[in-house]
Amino acid sequence: MEPSKFSSRTLFCAKMSKAIQEKNATLICLAGYLLKVEPCLTRGWPNRILNIHPALLPKFGGKGMYGRFVHEAVLAAKETESGCTVHLVNDIYDEGAVIAQAKVPVMPDDTPDTLAERIHPAEHKLYVQVVRDVCAGKIDLDRQGAKV
DSSP states (O other): OOGGGSSSHHHHHHHHHHHHHHTTOSOEEESSOOSOOOHHHHTTSTTOEEEEESSOTTTTOSTTOOHHHHHHHHHHTTOSEEEEEEEEOOSSTTOSOEEEEEEEEOOTTOOHHHHHHHHHHHHHHHHHHHHHHHHTTSSOHHHHHOOO
């Protein structure tokens, strides 16, 4: 489904939500999804949408913080470590509950590309493990997403 083929984001979201329901899905896993998730999904699938972010949230998250932009910001801030975060998706970019993180050192000679090259394998490993743990009942997303 291409969002640009719909007359509005709301219609796209409704179509996507219906397609997910028809498949009887119990978990939505985003990876490389650069659009803001609309409320019809976040509210229709509370604590059931996961995302992977290429930084240690809550730092370096939010609108426009993806891919190279994240790594540039980490380097500009002179951080000594970065990594990736699996988090629940809510109505605000990158502000859902953090489920798990993996840390990767920032080296003195890093560029956005070299940092990304080290973080990328950590993303793959972490995301797969979190999804496995959710499916096996080792991670309770309702408890993780609960407001305290």
